Amino acid sequence: MDIDKLFTKSDLIPAIVTDTDGVVLMMAYMNKESLTKTIETRQTWFFSRSRNELWNKGATSGHIQEVAEIYSDCDDDTLLVKVKQTGSACHTGEYSCFFNKVI
Amino acid sequence: MDIDKLFTKSDLIPAIVTDTDGVVLMMAYMNKESLTKTIETRQTWFFSRSRNELWNKGATSGHIQEVAEIYSDCDDDTLLVKVKQTGSACHTGEYSCFFNKVI
Numbered sequence: 001m002d003i004d005k006l007f008t009k010s011d012l013i014p015a016i017v018t019d020t021d022g023v024v025l026m027m028a029y030m031n032k033e034s035l036t037k038t039i040e041t042r043q044t045w046f047f048s049r050s051r052n053e054l055w056n057k058g059a060t061s062g063h064i065q066e067v068a069e070i071y072s073d074c075d076d077d078t079l080l081v082k083v084k085q086t087g088s089a090c091h092t093g094e095y096s097c098f099f100n101k102v103i
Numbered sequence: 104m105d106i107d108k109l110f111t112k113s114d115l116i117p118a119i120v121t122d123t124d125g126v127v128l129m130m131a132y133m134n135k136e137s138l139t140k141t142i143e144t145r146q147t148w149f150f151s152r153s154r155n156e157l158w159n160k161g162a163t164s165g166h167i168q169e170v171a172e173i174y175s176d177c178d179d180d181t182l183l184v185k186v187k188q189t190g191s192a193c194h195t196g197e198y199s200c201f202f203n204k205v206i
Contacts, residue, residue, distance in 0.1 A: 097177045100174055103173045
């Protein structure tokens, strides 16, 4: 796939990350550069909106994500990234970031 | 949970929708009103950024989503909505919107 078409509407695209069993781990944003690095290195790279820089998930914690597959959605404005998660995805130590029950 | 805290950073929050087996179906945005309606009706309501209005998933297609559980993430700025999907989640007829393989 030509990844340029994913960034026609916006420079940033939300990326849903699941493990290879399908557990939803986290959501973060990618720009074209971080998606390119993700594809090249087979590890997840995101763009931090607050720090305005790329970050490699697990670079400091060791909790890296090895990329198995990436899909885009029907209108090419959201990504689904399937990974093999080392350790926990969440900085709190929880395996998944989605642990606050709303209902 | 007091849902007000989900909308302190932004009026819109991304909502990842999976079925109750964990298959990622789609991603759309909720504002406080659509999340409130989702909780009250136990069907998914989203906010359309292009049409600037609320929409009830399945209202025209019949492909409604019955809400089983909702979680927020560690920093309360993304939702995970687990649903029982009637028919297909994607307007193309695919069960999930994530069918374009990037890698």
